[in-house]
Every structure is written in C-alpha cells, then in structure tokens.
Amino acid sequence: MSHERKRAESKCATGAKARRRAFNLAAFGAILALALLFKVFYLWSYSHSSPYFAIARLDSGVYVDWAREINRDGRLGTEVFYQAPLYPYFLSVVFSIFGESFPAVTVIQLLMGAGIVCLVHLVGKRAYGERAGLISAALCLAYAPFTMLETKILTTATEMFLGLGSMYLLVRAEQERSIGCWAAGGAVLGLAVICRPNYLPVVPLVILILLARHRHRPREAIPAIFAVGLIPCLIVGVVAARNYAVGRDFVPISSSAGVTFAQGNNAMARGAMVVLPGFSGSSPNQRREETLIAEKEMGRPLKPSETSAFWFRRAFEFIREHPGQYLRLLLDKVLLVFNNRELGNNYLMSVEEALTPALKLAFIPFGFIMAWAVVGLVPLIRPGAPRAAALLATFLGTFAMLVLFYVSTRFRMPLATAAVIMAGGGIATFLDSLGNARRASLILAAAAALFIVSLPPFLPLNETQLMRGDGEYWANLAVAFEKQGQCERALRASEKAIAINPESYRNHAKKTELLDASHADKNDVIAWALQVAEKFPGECSAHLALADLYRAAGKNGEAIRSYRKAVALRPREPEPYLRLGALLGNGGDHRAARAVLAEGLKVGPADIRLQYDYAVSCAMTGDREEALKWLREVASREPGYARSRELLRQLDAGPPESGTPGGRRPGP
Structure with a gap:
C-alpha cells in the first residue's frame, strides 16, 4: 500500500511539474507574442509620424556615412577608428544586401529586440x-x-x-561547466566590447568573481578564465592591429575615449554630457574640433592616440585640482x-x-527597475549564490562605466539589460518572501526607498x-522635418523649441528660415525677423537674415541699414x-x-x-585697369568662373557700356 501511494504521489508530482512547465511556456509565449505585436504596432506608428524613420542625422548620420565608406573604399579603411567599429561594419553588410534601406535596418533591429526579450x-x-x-521578460517589454x-x-x-x-552563454557555461559555452561566451563578449566599449570592465570582473568563487580550488576556474580573458583580448587585438596598420598608431578600439571622458568630467559637468568650450x-x-583644439594647445600635429591622451589629461587635471567637486560629481552620476x-x-524620450x-504603452x-535590481543583487552576492558571474559583472561593470564617464538613456542601455534581469529576480524574491511578513516588509521598504531616490x-x-537640452531636441526635429520638406511640421517643432528655451538664438533663426520657406506672408516673416534681431542685437546673422528679407521685399533702405549693423x-x-x-x-x-x-577685401x-564684385564696381566707376587686375586674379585662381571670363572679354573689347557688365551677383 505504501509503495502504491509513493507511485501515485510521484505521478502526481510529475504531472504538476509538467503542468507548471506548460504554464510557464505558455506565459513566455504570450509575453513574446505581446512584445512582437507591440514592436510591430510601434514601428507602423513610427513610420507614419517620425522623420527619423527615413533620414539619419547626428550619430546616425555618422554611422550611415561610415557604412557607405566601407562599401565604397574597402573593409580595411584608411584611418584609425574614431568610434567602436562593429556596428558600422554590420550596417555596411545590411546595405550591401538590401541597399541603403533604413527600414530594413529597423526591422532587423526590432527582430534583435525580440531576441533580447x-x-x-x-x-x-x-x-x-x-x-x-x-x-524580467515582462519588464523588458514594458521599458520604453x-x-x-x-x-x-x-x-x-x-x-x-x-x-x-x-x-x-557565460552563465550557462558556469552552471554546466561547458568549455564550448565559455569559448562562445568569450567570443560574443569580445564582439560586444568592440560594439560598445562599456562592456570592457565585464572581462576583468568576471575573472575576479570566478577567482573568488573558486578560491579553494582555483584550478577549476582556469579554463573559464582562459576563455573569458584571452578571447575578448584577441578580438580587441585584431582591431588594435588594424588601427596600427592603417595609422601607425596604437589605439586598442577607438580614439574618442579621451574626449568622451572629458565631456563627463569637467568643471561644468553635473553627470550628463557637457559640450566643451x-x-x-x-x-x-567632433573629431575635427577635438584635434584642432588639442593641436593648437600642444603646438604640433598629434596622432589620434595623442589627441585622446590630451583630453584624458585635461579631465584628470580637473579631478586633481577639484577633488571635492569631483566627489560631488560622482554622486550626481549615481543619482x-x-x-x-x-x-x-x-x-529624447519625451520628444x-x-x-x-x-x-507610452x-x-x-x-x-522602478533599478530599485528592484538592487533587491535582486542580494541573492547574487550572498553565500550559496546562483552561478551567474556574467550577470553580476555586467551590472557592476556597466554601472561603473556610467559613473566614470557620464549618463544618458542611450549609454544606460547596457546596464538596463542586466538591471531588468536582476529586477525580475528581486520581485520574485519578494513574492517568495510573502509568507514571512517581516522579511517581505523589509524588502518592500528597501525597494520603495530606492524608488523614491x-x-x-x-x-x-x-x-x-533640462529645458535647454529638451529645446535642442525639438530644434533637431525641426531640421529633420525640414529635410523631408514638411515645413509646417518643422515650424511647429521649431515653435516648441522656442517655447522650451526662449533664449536660444538658433531656435529663433530656424523659425525665420522656416517661415520664409513655407511661403508665409512676407510682411509677417519680416516682422518676426525684426523681433529676432531686436531680441538678439549682438547676433550678426540675425541682422543679415533681416536684411535679406528686406532686400527680397524691395525695401532697400531698410536692408542697407541692417547690412551696416551686421x-x-x-x-x-x-x-x-x-x-x-x-x-x-x-x-x-x-x-x-x-x-x-x-573694406571687405581688407578682411577677406x-x-x-x-574679388569679382569689386572688379565689377571698379568697371562701373570707370576704373578699367583696376577691374582688369582683379578679374585676372579671379581667372588665375578659378579659371572656371564664367562671369569673370565674360567680363574680361567685354573690358578687353573696350570701355563698358551703361548697365552692369558681365552681370552682377544678385546677392544671397
């Protein structure tokens, strides 16, 4: 009877386990289906609402141009990498297969997003x-x-x-003691490093955690340490060798590290990126500007590695001279x-x-994710913790990189991937503790306190x-709409930028351009440009823009006065x-x-x-010899200047008739 009972209990337990497995599989299938549905719906909405679906600007434009260069000039390239190289090479492969299709890139990346879930x-x-x-998968879906x-x-x-x-791969390798997974995990980690160097600290941290966990039997950790330590170094070494081959300069991954570090560590910084003077x-x-500034101060041409070192030194000078301010800056970054x-x-997310x-769905x-991630950190570091060194190392390493450099949504993403996993662990830990009221209360109080922070x-x-920064993103959006010929939407974005940051001349100037391009009433455009010139009396370009509008409207007297102010x-x-x-x-x-x-020729x-316009003026005032002198100067420097050749022929034929010889430049 006892034997039969045990068999029945075993069968019941097996059935319960199978039902749990089926439920969990169905639950994950539902989350994944919901993720795909949401991503497809968002992509459809995005393609109809955002100009960024069809154009690439700022860093996106840099990556697109870089991918084009790779496909045009060859895979090796000719310059030391300024940014981590993996993504533009990936982009060049997509372009070579699908053509320069931005939607194709977006669809591939959304499929990656499903893979991320x-x-x-x-x-x-x-x-x-x-x-x-x-x-964790649900949190991943719910974080916009x-x-x-x-x-x-x-x-x-x-x-x-x-x-x-x-x-x-590394967590699986640690749990299953699989050499193949260690090697594959090390290789993929190396690729992650040359895609985003924020993953670089993960390599030594995984090694340190493994050594700590195998301190009594260190030989067991040798294969893992060998794979995690050597393979990423070999991948980075290939990039460094390529940089040396094309630039005779030792740059392990990219040369932008120094200026990036300086952008987050300077007297003006508060934790986010600062545009340096x-x-x-x-x-x-940015690459050209950082090089010019460094070379001017050093008084000689610099290699990319030397330029990067210059900006590292600039940041370390600030740290050494202002230790108290730097400690406050570190706290700001943590917050x-x-x-x-x-x-x-x-x-910007709000845009x-x-x-x-x-x-917004x-x-x-x-x-919320970080509060529960800290709760989930405890099970990973206590005695008898699950074998997940790579998860812990990714969380700590990417967190450290943000604190060392600076914080933004985009740069926070490597941390976010580890954080959502640990947040899932923290919430599960809380749910498991509900039978213990005291423990559950402590966990909930800790999560609430962290969330309040x-x-x-x-x-x-x-x-x-914050408002100044938000205004810049609306201004960028106005430029993107303008590039697509959507002047009305560009104008609304420009007005939003002005409302957020009314002290930005750039935003006001852009509205002037957009009003002029949108065929608005010219008197209204002039009235707006006059307001801008009065609000920013020290801006030369404001007076030039106003003068151009006056000239186009035939109000030459007002135009001349505005040009003289400029x-x-x-x-x-x-x-x-x-x-x-x-x-x-x-x-x-x-x-x-x-x-x-x-007077203009004295400064230019x-x-x-x-030179050409001055020659025309000389000809019209009867000074034929002076006109010929300057026209010959123009012809010698730019033989293809057709108007100059025509006027030379006229003057060589004899004195100019009344009218404008050769055709005066009508002005901008």
Whole structure:
C-alpha cells in the first residue's frame, strides 16, 4: 500500500511539474507574442509620424556615412577608428544586401529586440528561476527605451543583443561547466566590447568573481578564465592591429575615449554630457574640433592616440585640482543612473513619445527597475549564490562605466539589460518572501526607498539645464522635418523649441528660415525677423537674415541699414561686406559699393566673390585697369568662373557700356 501511494504521489508530482512547465511556456509565449505585436504596432506608428524613420542625422548620420565608406573604399579603411567599429561594419553588410534601406535596418533591429526579450528570460530563469525569468521578460517589454532605440540607426540594439548573448552563454557555461559555452561566451563578449566599449570592465570582473568563487580550488576556474580573458583580448587585438596598420598608431578600439571622458568630467559637468568650450556640439564635427583644439594647445600635429591622451589629461587635471567637486560629481552620476528622467543623446524620450504616442504603452520607469535590481543583487552576492558571474559583472561593470564617464538613456542601455534581469529576480524574491511578513516588509521598504531616490526631486540637473537640452531636441526635429520638406511640421517643432528655451538664438533663426520657406506672408516673416534681431542685437546673422528679407521685399533702405549693423558687429568677416556691396551695386550706387567691397577685401583678400564684385564696381566707376587686375586674379585662381571670363572679354573689347557688365551677383 505504501509503495502504491509513493507511485501515485510521484505521478502526481510529475504531472504538476509538467503542468507548471506548460504554464510557464505558455506565459513566455504570450509575453513574446505581446512584445512582437507591440514592436510591430510601434514601428507602423513610427513610420507614419517620425522623420527619423527615413533620414539619419547626428550619430546616425555618422554611422550611415561610415557604412557607405566601407562599401565604397574597402573593409580595411584608411584611418584609425574614431568610434567602436562593429556596428558600422554590420550596417555596411545590411546595405550591401538590401541597399541603403533604413527600414530594413529597423526591422532587423526590432527582430534583435525580440531576441533580447528571449535572452532576458533565459538568463533570468538560469539566475533566479522560471518566475523571475518571466517577470524580467515582462519588464523588458514594458521599458520604453528598449523599443524606441531599436528603431534608430545606432549601436544600441546590436550592443544589447551581443551583451545579453554573451551573458547567457557565460552563465550557462558556469552552471554546466561547458568549455564550448565559455569559448562562445568569450567570443560574443569580445564582439560586444568592440560594439560598445562599456562592456570592457565585464572581462576583468568576471575573472575576479570566478577567482573568488573558486578560491579553494582555483584550478577549476582556469579554463573559464582562459576563455573569458584571452578571447575578448584577441578580438580587441585584431582591431588594435588594424588601427596600427592603417595609422601607425596604437589605439586598442577607438580614439574618442579621451574626449568622451572629458565631456563627463569637467568643471561644468553635473553627470550628463557637457559640450566643451570650443566645440559646436555636432557629432560629425567632433573629431575635427577635438584635434584642432588639442593641436593648437600642444603646438604640433598629434596622432589620434595623442589627441585622446590630451583630453584624458585635461579631465584628470580637473579631478586633481577639484577633488571635492569631483566627489560631488560622482554622486550626481549615481543619482542620474537611478533617476526616472530619460536624458537624451541624439534622441529624447519625451520628444519620441510626442511624435509616436504608442511608446507610452511601455510605462515602467527606470527607477522602478533599478530599485528592484538592487533587491535582486542580494541573492547574487550572498553565500550559496546562483552561478551567474556574467550577470553580476555586467551590472557592476556597466554601472561603473556610467559613473566614470557620464549618463544618458542611450549609454544606460547596457546596464538596463542586466538591471531588468536582476529586477525580475528581486520581485520574485519578494513574492517568495510573502509568507514571512517581516522579511517581505523589509524588502518592500528597501525597494520603495530606492524608488523614491529615483524621483525627479533627486535629479542633480536643474530645470534650466533640462529645458535647454529638451529645446535642442525639438530644434533637431525641426531640421529633420525640414529635410523631408514638411515645413509646417518643422515650424511647429521649431515653435516648441522656442517655447522650451526662449533664449536660444538658433531656435529663433530656424523659425525665420522656416517661415520664409513655407511661403508665409512676407510682411509677417519680416516682422518676426525684426523681433529676432531686436531680441538678439549682438547676433550678426540675425541682422543679415533681416536684411535679406528686406532686400527680397524691395525695401532697400531698410536692408542697407541692417547690412551696416551686421558689418559693425562682424567687421572681421567678409560676408556682410559682400551682401551690402551687392545691394548697393544693384541699386546703382557703384561708388558706395566699391568702397564697401574694398573694406571687405581688407578682411577677406582671398574671397573670390569679393574679388569679382569689386572688379565689377571698379568697371562701373570707370576704373578699367583696376577691374582688369582683379578679374585676372579671379581667372588665375578659378579659371572656371564664367562671369569673370565674360567680363574680361567685354573690358578687353573696350570701355563698358551703361548697365552692369558681365552681370552682377544678385546677392544671397
């Protein structure tokens, strides 16, 4: 009877286990189906609402241009890598297969996003159990930046997929003691490093954790340490060898590390990226600008590694001279890591939500994830912890990189992949403790306290800094709409940028351009441009824009006055002289035009346009020899200048007739 009872209990337990397995499989299938449905719906909405679906700007534009160069000039390239190289090479392969199709890239990255949900579930299940894996996958779906950044031509989706792939393989290798998984995990981790160097600290941290766990039997850890330590180093070594081959310079991955470190560690920094003095803030121009500044200060040409070292030294000087301020900065970065505010880097979450409201369906804030991730950290570090060294190392290593450099939503993504897994573990730990009221209360109180720290009042950046930054992203959106010919939407985005940051001249100037391009009433455009010039009286370009509008409307007197204000503001720049001289000459006042253009030639003696217009003015005032002298100068420097050749023929034939010989430049 006892034997039969045991058999019945065993059969019942087996059946219960099978039912649990079926339930868990069905639950994960539902989460994955929901993830795919949400991503497809978001992509459809995004393709109809956002200009970024069809154009690439800022860092996205840099990656696209880089991929084009790879396909055009060959895989090796000719310069030391400025940024981590894996993603543009991936992009070049996609372009070679599908053509330069941005939608193809987006679809591939959204499929990676579905893979990310799967990998989060698999790692969570191995580290904490089946329930934790399901919770982690659900959190992954409910955190909006994952899906938002998958639709951008950026490294984010690729780096997260590789980082999670290495994490899964390494956790599996540790639990199953599989040499093949150790080797595969090390290889994928190496690829993640050359896609996003934020993963670099994961390598030594995994080794340290393995040594600590095998301190009594260190020989058991040797194969794992060999695979994790050597294989990523070999992959990075291939990149370093390539950099040395093309540039005769030792740069392990990319040469932008120094300036990136300086952008997050300087006297103006509060935890987010700061545009350093002398920089425009434009991604495509950053490499040239950092090199020019460094070479000017050093007084000699610099290799990329030397330029990077220059900016590292600049940041370390700040740290050494202001230790108290630096410690406060580190605390600010920690607070920013936890904070619910999504800080932009090329793209801003609040702008993306305004463009594509479907994104708001993913509503979990990052502070909620981090609060429960810290709870989930405890089971990973206590005695008898599950074997998940790669998960712990990824969380700690990517957290450290944010604190060392700076914080933004995009740069927080490698940490977010580990955090959602650990948050699932933390929530599962809390659910398991519900039978113990005291323990459950302590866990809930700790999570609540951490979540409170993530709320906006604890944000180290002040409202002025945040609003200024938000305005820049709306201004970028206006430019993107303008490139697509959607002037009305560009104008609305520009007005939003002005409302957020009314002290930005760039935003006001862009609205002037857009009003002019949208065929608005010219008197209204002039009235707006006049307001801009009065609000920013020291901006030369504001007066130039107003003068151009006056000239187009036939109000030459007002135009001349505005051009003269521009000349007074920028007496060392040739452009105001050129425009004023052209207007005076077209109005028949050739002597005044000649005098203005002569002043312009003093500050821009090599400007072909000034030389030609001055020659025209000389011809119209009867000074044929002076006109011939300058026309011959133009012809010698630019033989293809057709108007100059025509005027030379006229003057060689004899004195000019009345009218404008050769055709005066009508001005901009």
